[in-house]
Amino acid sequence: MKTSMRRNLALAATKFLLASTLFFTSSGLENNVRAITDKSPHSYPSAIRRSTPVQSNQKRFEVELERLECDHTTESGADEVYILVTGKNSDGKQTFSERLPSNHPREASGHWDMNDSGNAANNPKGDSRHITNKSLFVSNIGDGDAWDLVFVFMEEDHGAKGENVLSGFGEAMAATENPYAIAAGALVTILTESGVLELNVDSDDVIGVVSLHVTNEAGKITTSWNAVDRVPQRFPFKNAFQYEFNGDGSFYKAWINTKYE
Numbered sequence: 001m002k003t004s005m006r007r008n009l010a011l012a013a014t015k016f017l018l019a020s021t022l023f024f025t026s027s028g029l030e031n032n033v034r035a036i037t038d039k040s041p042h043s044y045p046s047a048i049r050r051s052t053p054v055q056s057n058q059k060r061f062e063v064e065l066e067r068l069e070c071d072h073t074t075e076s077g078a079d080e081v082y083i084l085v086t087g088k089n090s091d092g093k094q095t096f097s098e099r100l101p102s103n104h105p106r107e108a109s110g111h112w113d114m115n116d117s118g119n120a121a122n123n124p125k126g127d128s129r130h131i132t133n134k135s136l137f138v139s140n141i142g143d144g145d146a147w148d149l150v151f152v153f154m155e156e157d158h159g160a161k162g163e164n165v166l167s168g169f170g171e172a173m174a175a176t177e178n179p180y181a182i183a184a185g186a187l188v189t190i191l192t193e194s195g196v197l198e199l200n201v202d203s204d205d206v207i208g209v210v211s212l213h214v215t216n217e218a219g220k221i222t223t224s225w226n227a228v229d230r231v232p233q234r235f236p237f238k239n240a241f242q243y244e245f246n247g248d249g250s251f252y253k254a255w256i257n258t259k260y261e
């Protein structure tokens with residue numbers, strides 16, 4: 001993507017962020033808080049997967065990508081989709097950075113091949129229209145603690161092969177005062193300075209970015225979601241949102257939910 005186009009997109013996304021923050025304050029937060037306190041068994045279809053044993057003053061919390069659907073690719077042929085998850089705990093000690101499906105840039109194991117035709121899901125031998133049930137984050141949250149997390153949906157082109165840009169990206173995000181409220185332009189700057197994105201080459205593309213602030217107050221888990229970049233629409237869904245992403249000419253839908261025990 002050209003620098004000028006990137007700048008225009010960043011500007012548009014910043015404007016959108018302002019608008020979505022207003023939307024969020026007026027209605028999204030209420031919807032979300034109501035959703036997370038719904039403890040009906042049907043809200044938690046699968047067990048929470050990865051974490052250390054939960055202590056009495058903690059809650060085990062998971063963010064799950066229930067489904068990602070490709071309705072328009074960034075390029076002709078399949079998109080190579082991966083997700084960067086990064087964040088920090090309010091305790092000032094714990095940080096988190098992970099690339100899904102694995103931290104192997106420009107290798108088959110480091111992305112999902114997704115396409116906007118057909119209806120295949122989780123296709124191990126070809127393109128998938130949908131990928132489902134991906135655990136994006138799991139942690140035990142202590143009473144009084146909070147996590148700020150950012151989920152960057154990416155499409156791989158000629159990103160740095162074999163270079164570990166993830167740690168630099170994670171460190172820069174952890175050094176950000178409030179990752180949950182990061183502006184679209186500031187995020188693109190961090191992606192560029194850490195080497196995830198490179199200017200003036202056929203670099204990887206940003207599909208869409210959302211962030212999450214989750215707190216544990218005396219056992220009550222509260223989530224707040226923010227549409228950071230390239231998110232034209234979102235709708236309440238279960239305990240989180242259905243997001244639309246349109247970065248770099250694409251159109252994706254992501255259904256994300258949260259659960260705790």
Ligand SMILES: [Ca+2]
Nearest residue numbers: 074075157205
């Ligand atoms: Ca691309």
Ligand SMILES: [Ca+2]
Nearest residue numbers: 077078079080
């Ligand atoms: Ca491709």
Ligand SMILES: [Ca+2]
Nearest residue numbers: 079080156157
């Ligand atoms: Ca590609």
